[in-house]
Amino acid sequence: MDNFISKKIKGFNYKNYIVYISFGLVLLFFSITLFNKGFLSPENLMNILRQTAMISVMAVGMTFTISAAEIDLSIGSIVALSALVAALVLRSAGIILAVLAGLSVGAVTGLLNGIIVSKVRIPSFLVTLGTSSIISGLARKITNLEAVPIIDKRFNFIFGSGDIGPISTLFLWTLVIMIVGDLVYRKTPFGRAVLATGGNKSAARFSGIRTDAVKVAVMTISAVCAAFAGILYAGRLHGARYTLGEADVMTVIAAVVIGGTSFTGGRGTVVGSIIGSIIMGMLNNGLLLMGLSVSDQMIARGIIIILAVSLSLREAKND
Amino acid sequence: MAGMVKIDFEENNTGIYALEAIDIHKAFFKNEVLKGVTVKVKKGEVLGLVGSNGAGKSTLMKIINGVYKADSGIIKINGEKVYYKDVQGARASGIAMVYQEFSLVPTMTVAQNLFLAEEPKKGLFIDDSTCIKKAQEAFKDFNVEIDPRTYVEDLSIGNQQIVEIVKALIRKPAVLILDEPTASLTQKEINRLFDFIKRLKQQGIAIIFVSHHLREITDICDRVVVLRDGRVSLDDYVKNVEIQQIIQAMIGRKVTTYEYIPPKTNITRKQPILEVRGLKWRDKINDVSFSVYPGDIVGIAGLLGSGRTEILKNIYGLYRPEKGEIIVNGQILKINGPWDGIKHGLFLVPENRRKEGIIAGQSIRHNILLPVWRRLKKRLFIDDGKGKKIATDLSQKLNIKMVDTEQYVEVLSGGNQQKVVFAKSLVTGPKVLLLDDPTVGIDVEAKNEIANLIRNIADEGNGVLLVSSEMEEMARLADRVLVLRQGKIIRELSRCKGDIITEETLTEAIQL
Numbered sequence: 001m002d003n004f005i006s007k008k009i010k011g012f013n014y015k016n017y018i019v020y021i022s023f024g025l026v027l028l029f030f031s032i033t034l035f036n037k038g039f040l041s042p043e044n045l046m047n048i049l050r051q052t053a054m055i056s057v058m059a060v061g062m063t064f065t066i067s068a069a070e071i072d073l074s075i076g077s078i079v080a081l082s083a084l085v086a087a088l089v090l091r092s093a094g095i096i097l098a099v100l101a102g103l104s105v106g107a108v109t110g111l112l113n114g115i116i117v118s119k120v121r122i123p124s125f126l127v128t129l130g131t132s133s134i135i136s137g138l139a140r141k142i143t144n145l146e147a148v149p150i151i152d153k154r155f156n157f158i159f160g161s162g163d164i165g166p167i168s169t170l171f172l173w174t175l176v177i178m179i180v181g182d183l184v185y186r187k188t189p190f191g192r193a194v195l196a197t198g199g200n201k202s203a204a205r206f207s208g209i210r211t212d213a214v215k216v217a218v219m220t221i222s223a224v225c226a227a228f229a230g231i232l233y234a235g236r237l238h239g240a241r242y243t244l245g246e247a248d249v250m251t252v253i254a255a256v257v258i259g260g261t262s263f264t265g266g267r268g269t270v271v272g273s274i275i276g277s278i279i280m281g282m283l284n285n286g287l288l289l290m291g292l293s294v295s296d297q298m299i300a301r302g303i304i305i306i307l308a309v310s311l312s313l314r315e316a317k318n319d
Numbered sequence: 320m321a322g323m324v325k326i327d328f329e330e331n332n333t334g335i336y337a338l339e340a341i342d343i344h345k346a347f348f349k350n351e352v353l354k355g356v357t358v359k360v361k362k363g364e365v366l367g368l369v370g371s372n373g374a375g376k377s378t379l380m381k382i383i384n385g386v387y388k389a390d391s392g393i394i395k396i397n398g399e400k401v402y403y404k405d406v407q408g409a410r411a412s413g414i415a416m417v418y419q420e421f422s423l424v425p426t427m428t429v430a431q432n433l434f435l436a437e438e439p440k441k442g443l444f445i446d447d448s449t450c451i452k453k454a455q456e457a458f459k460d461f462n463v464e465i466d467p468r469t470y471v472e473d474l475s476i477g478n479q480q481i482v483e484i485v486k487a488l489i490r491k492p493a494v495l496i497l498d499e500p501t502a503s504l505t506q507k508e509i510n511r512l513f514d515f516i517k518r519l520k521q522q523g524i525a526i527i528f529v530s531h532h533l534r535e536i537t538d539i540c541d542r543v544v545v546l547r548d549g550r551v552s553l554d555d556y557v558k559n560v561e562i563q564q565i566i567q568a569m570i571g572r573k574v575t576t577y578e579y580i581p582p583k584t585n586i587t588r589k590q591p592i593l594e595v596r597g598l599k600w601r602d603k604i605n606d607v608s609f610s611v612y613p614g615d616i617v618g619i620a621g622l623l624g625s626g627r628t629e630i631l632k633n634i635y636g637l638y639r640p641e642k643g644e645i646i647v648n649g650q651i652l653k654i655n656g657p658w659d660g661i662k663h664g665l666f667l668v669p670e671n672r673r674k675e676g677i678i679a680g681q682s683i684r685h686n687i688l689l690p691v692w693r694r695l696k697k698r699l700f701i702d703d704g705k706g707k708k709i710a711t712d713l714s715q716k717l718n719i720k721m722v723d724t725e726q727y728v729e730v731l732s733g734g735n736q737q738k739v740v741f742a743k744s745l746v747t748g749p750k751v752l753l754l755d756d757p758t759v760g761i762d763v764e765a766k767n768e769i770a771n772l773i774r775n776i777a778d779e780g781n782g783v784l785l786v787s788s789e790m791e792e793m794a795r796l797a798d799r800v801l802v803l804r805q806g807k808i809i810r811e812l813s814r815c816k817g818d819i820i821t822e823e824t825l826t827e828a829i830q831l
Binding site: 187196199203204266 | 637656657658660661662667669674675676677678679680681685688689690692693695696699700701703743747
């Protein structure tokens with residue numbers, strides 16, 4: 001019996017559950033330290049979910065990219081350009097057109113990233129670093145650094161500012177994207193092709209998978225998700241500005257990796273990435289409530305991200 | 320470089336041996352690999368070392384080179400006993416080995432490579448001009464025209480090989496070991512290499528030349544040592560032996576345990592299931608044409624670098640043929656990639672299981688079902704129940720030893736991993752299986768099972784194209800064998816036309 005238990009304990013690999021353990025630890029830590037400051041109040045919790053919605057949406061897309069052993073560093077710039085384009089189109093056209101215009105910013109950039117990665121065979125981090133600069137430049141240029149306000153109330157309600165009962169529309173969007181993303185990731189041939197490509201590109205190719213097409217697809221997915229996050233930002237802030245999404249890349253990648261997706265590809269979960277992004281949200285919120293200055297928050301966040309990511313790296317145990 | 324020692328090359332020369340490895344024994348657990356091997360090389364002598372896979376060649380080389388430690392036996396260099404426990408020690412004692420895989424850094428210059436990690440310095444910094452001067456001197460010593468300032472990646476493969484050897488020679492070793500040095504060279508480059516080896520000989524360096532190419536052994540070597548099952552089965556001067564004798568020594572007169580597995584029914588060779596016409600690809604495949612019929616197992620026999628793997632890859636769509644047609648079931652195919660090949664009933668089992676076969680970190684089921692996820696779609700999503708059943712059934716049919724199909728594939732033994740790769744090919748229901756060394760590196764039992772499996776696949780009316788580096792395996796399975804040399808089919812052996820296909824006849828056919 002003793003033996004049985006010790007075997008169970010030995011067989012238990014905490015790394016498989018690290019995202020839930022981290023989630024519990026962060027929640028516990030802030031619940032205790034910020035007990036008097038209302039960290040656990042329903043309003044604050046919904047507020048955290050609201051703040052993390054954009055990160056979550058991008059994390060879903062990035063889960064596909066990282067699972068295929070690629071990375072997308074251009075998502076931050078796409079957020080800004082997509083929000084600006086949607087806001088500009090909204091001045092003279094309807095919501096649907098505005099949203100489509102915003103999303104197409106992502107689609108075009110993503111396709112471009114993907115084609116360069118798979119055809120010219122430049123590593124994705126370099127390609128997206130380049131496109132990131134181009135898109136950021138465009139975002140600054142089209143409005144001459146000015147913000148574009150959105151006065152369309154319906155747009156703002158649907159994409160971020162509205163609540164249905166106590167539930168924020170942002171949370172509903174997160175839920176929708178998560179469910180769709182999870183089903184595609186786990187239940188479709190495409191999801192399996194992504195995992196195979198990330199796990200062993202040659203073996204996938206020998207088995208008949210069009211690995212080049214998979215790469216184009218994952219780059220497009222993460223870019224379109226980023227464009228949608230841009231639209232959510234615009235709805236939440238009632239306007240767009242070129243600075244939107246600037247600091248999000250690191251947060252998104254950290255969320256995905258803490259969520260259990262292997263940085264070398266081939267393994268991951270969409271739900272884990274969402275939990276990862278909520279952890280990041282709790283950190284932001286908790287550190288703010290603790291009264292840390294912006295500079296101290298940055299330092300603390302950086303340290304915590306490195307700690308959490310190093311705990312969740314599965315690869316480390318094999319070497 | 321090594322001083323110009325005058326050496327008498329006569330047979331009765333009692334001159335000192337540069338290297339003596341005496342009565343070497345080595346076992347890995349209970350598997351005795353070397354059972355008392357003695358090999359001696361004189362200064363200025365080229366010793367050819369041959370033997371089929373598993374004869375103990377590479378273990379012996381690794382012991383001489385300090386990678387492994389012998390269980391018993393003595394190693395002498397220049398007549399003196401030496402002890403070393405690692406590669407550095409062997410190197411310090413005067414052993415230099417040039418491996419098959421090049422160890423040069425392609426993005427650095429020749430001079431930088433020659434002195435890597437031992438750069439001559441001037442104060443704190445590397446003295447580049449001395450590097451280049453020393454390199455030039457070394458090349459001049461060996462009468463080689465290579466500019467030390469060239470980047471290695473800009474050199475031909477033949478010159479890279481020579482730089483590799485010069486790098487080994489810079490330490491003035493007593494013995495130089497060349498492991499299959501010609502494997503990736505063209506005939507012209509081989510000739511240059513041989514000229515180079517002859518010059519080294521004149522300088523009194525002892526050379527051990529490991530090769531599968533018996534012609535090369537008889538061309539360049541003074542003596543030949545054949546290993547078989549961990550023992551020396553032949554040790555004589557090349558001028559005294561015929562290639563036939565070397566082959567005989569390699570194979571031995573052992574009772575062959577591998578009998579030909581004949582097809583269950585007679586093969587009617589009327590309508591080919593796969594036809595290849597006038598295939599050309601770079602300088603590796605030259606005007607290759609052949610047919611495979613339902614029920615047929617056709618072997619492609621050739622040495623490493625003969626183009627055997629490339630033929631399979633061209634058929635499968637991994638490479639784009641420059642010329643020629645691939646016809647499956649009477650239909651000329653336009654294949655853009657493996658996905659097209661698979662659609663038309665082809666499937667390739669690759670030679671490199673780890674790199675091209677399995678996806679580590681994923682389950683047995685995920686690996687087996689990899690090519691058919693699309694076919695398992697029910698409306699929008701994959702029908703996992705059906706997939707699980709297919710994977711389980713196939714694993715049982717192939718007798719894969721596992722707990723269940725959800726285990727990670729990398730926990731299985733090599734043979735069972737290979738069965739997973741086979742299961743993956745069968746799941747597509749292939750009409751023509753392309754097998755590239757399908758049993759390399761797996762145990763005898765699994766080999767037997769896979770051989771029977773291959774025959775069963777053929778008996779179901781499919782075609783099999785088999786590439787193998789093991790002639791035993793080919794003799795056991797192939798109904799016909801295409802003999803390939805430098806990208807050309809030079810001969811066809813066919814059992815139904817009365818040709819005898821055995822390990823011996825095949826070994827001879829690919830050598831001569």
